[in-house]
Amino acid sequence: MLPEDFGAGLLRVDLGAGVVAGFTTRHGGVSPAPWSSLDLSDGTGDDSARVQRNRDLLADWVGSPVAFATQVHGADVLELGPHERAEWSGAPPTSAGTADGLVTAEPGLGVGVLVADCVPVLLADATARVVGVAHAGRRGLVAGVVDEVVDRLLTRGAETGRLRAAVGPAVCGRCYEVPEQMRDEVTAVVPEAWSTTSAGTPGLDLPGAVVTRLVARGVATTRVDRCTMTDPDLFSHRRATAAGEVTGRQAGVVVLS
Template sequence: MTSPVPWAQEAMLPEDFGAGLLRADLGEGVVAGFTTRHGGVSPAPWSSLDLADTTGDDSARVQRNRDLLAEWVGAPVAFATQVHGADVLDLGPAERAEWSGAPPMSAGTADGLVTAEPGLGLGVLVADCVPVLLADPVARVVGVAHAGRRGLVAGVVDRVVDRLLARGAEVDRLRAAVGPAVCGACYEVPEDLRDEVTAVVPESWSTTARGTAGLDLPAGVTARLAARGVVTTRVDRCTMTDADLFSHRRATAAGEVAGRQAGVVVLS
């Protein structure tokens, strides 16, 4: 079951939770949310909460932005090097110690992360792709998925769900939040590419506002979660048209560079 939620930024940003974080309710004992581009220290063109080390931003500023995020959610947040695949990494006590000290920039190469370790945040970086947060608050396991076009086709969402189930989660207790991403009205692709993707995930079929072939990746992700029986909420905000969010496609069209926002989930 999926419920679109028109999350108003001003309604979702209590002062004690950071100026740039949209809350997601994944159950008791779980802190989860999605950052916007606000609340950080990076100057233009990243302005201002750029969380990635791959955008040309200064690494010290990126680390300060990540420190701010850690302060907001009450835990260090681990990120992977994302490659639009479907590999999933399990993180535990060793990674919590590592990220609590002098944190690395990456926990390894993967597009999904899971953990049962309290006090270790999991982050997923995006600037048009779909960030997915999952939790079973009873089994005390959480996960994230980076679902771009290729990752969605490769099955990254299902692989994270499978890994959570292997760690003790149960489908009827799993909750998911699908974060801001480029919408189907804005994500224009060649017709043959749309055919290729929708042959695997039919629900991602879309026609853009211009009447051309498109892909609706958030719809595809929510369909995959629904097929697994996972109760899901969706942040109905398009990165391409929402100036409060980073968008790689929007920035590229303007000859600029985009930072990266994040989805994050923590067992408190």
């Protein structure tokens, strides 16, 4: 399942019939530098009206409004339904609540995850008609956010043999340098994240670890293997910080059409 471009700046992935899913790039929006141009976060210092316009563009591309949570690098999961669909279809709130995972069985309500190096994970069971997203940064991965979203989908009727997952662009293990003690602490819980960077220093491979853990649970998983640190078409918090700049946030989004 290779991603294909549909709508300016959106990479589509196949998660089954009746499901629209994809990952945004930094292109196709209205924000000026340094957010250039599809900044989808209201927490980067970008103008709120521009961010809302960018979110409206995303909604046009996927055919529905998209709900986002306030992400705190934890493992809490929110379930969204008809009430939230009505809210996000009108004058949308800025956040669905505090969580790093969202799940819905509501057609016409997208759920999204905001990232700029962390791992965006999209999941869907097209037969059970339930979808979810996870924001898997270092702390969230250790806390078990991906497993929490999978478990919540299973309680809503999904089956692991039918679940499909897509792991989106994130900083790769060759670029994510961390102190050796941090690598030891993370890999004591998530051994699959162990990595050495291209410079030979301690690293963490978060997207690789997410893929490995999903596959181990029997979830068919595809990966958009693009590193945010080195790909100029993507936002990267680490790259921007190193340059003394601010940056926007891209998104992963999934919708029951």
